[in-house]
Amino acid sequence: MVAKVYGSEKSFRTQKVLIAAELANADITLITDTPPADKFPLGVTPAYEDGNVLIFGAESIALHLAGQTLTHNSCTEVVQWLQWAEGSLLPNVLGFVLPSVSAAHIDNKVVDAAKNELLAQLKRLDTVLLTRFTACLSVRFG
Numbered sequence: 001m002v003a004k005v006y007g008s009e010k011s012f013r014t015q016k017v018l019i020a021a022e023l024a025n026a027d028i029t030l031i032t033d034t035p036p037a038d039k040f041p042l043g044v045t046p047a048y049e050d051g052n053v054l055i056f057g058a059e060s061i062a063l064h065l066a067g068q069t070l071t072h073n074s075c076t077e078v079v080q081w082l083q084w085a086e087g088s089l090l091p092n093v094l095g096f097v098l099p100s101v102s103a104a105h106i107d108n109k110v111v112d113a114a115k116n117e118l119l120a121q122l123k124r125l126d127t128v129l130l131t132r133f134t135a136c137l138s139v140r141f142g
Contacts, residue, residue, distance in 0.1 A: 001050060001051040002027050002028065002029050003026065003027065003028045003029070003048060003049065003050035003051075004028065004029050004031050004048070004049050004050070005017050005018070005021070005028050005029070005030050005031065005046050005047070005048050005061065006031045006032075006033065006034070006035035006040070006045050006046060006047040006048075006049075007030070007031075007032070007045040007046035007047065008032060008045070009030060009032065011045070011046070013045070013046055013058040014030070014045065014046045014058070016058040016059070016062055016082065016085070017046045017048070017058050017061045017062055017065070018030070019062075020061070020062035020065045020066060020078065021065050023066070024065045024066050024068060024069045024070060025069060026065045026068065026069070028048075028065075035047040035056070039054050040054065040056055042056065044056040044057065046058055046061060047061075048061040048064065058082070059079070059082045059083075059086070062078055062082055063075060063078060063079055063082075066078040088121060089118070089121055089125075091114075092114050092115075092117045092118035092121060093118060094114075095110065095111070095113075095114030095118075096111060096114040096115045096118050099111050
C-alpha cells in the first residue's frame with residue numbers, strides 16, 4: 001500500500017514531510033483533502049497513514065519515514081534539523097514576514113532584528129548544506 005499524506009502542498013509543514021519522504025525514498029501520495037475524522041479526530045495536518053500507522057505532525061511523520069530506511073544516527077540527525085527549523089528558524093521567519101502582511105503597527109527595530117537573525121541563520125545553513133549535503137542540492141522541491 002502506498003502511504004498517504006494529508007495536507008496542503010503549499011504548507012511548510014507538509015513540505016517537511018515531502019522532503020523527508022524524498023530523502024528516505026518513501027513512496028507516498030499527497031492528498032489535499034481533509035484527513036478522515038474517524039482516523040484523525042483532531043484534524044491536524046499533515047497526517048500520515050500507511051495501512052498500519054496513523055500519525056500526525058510533520059516532525060513525527062518525518063521521523064517515522066526516516067526510521068524506515070535510515071540508520072539510528074541519521075534519524076537523530078533528522079530530528080535535530082526539524083527541531084532547529086521549528087525552534088530557531090521559524091520564529092525569525094515569522095518575525096520578519098508577518099509584520100509585512102499585518103495591519104498592526106510595525107516596530108521596525110523588531111523586524112530588522114528578526115531579518116538580521118534570519119539572514120545569519122540562513123547563511124549558516126547554506127554553509128552546512130554546501131559542505132554536507134551536496135547531493136541533496138540537485139533535487140528540486142516544490
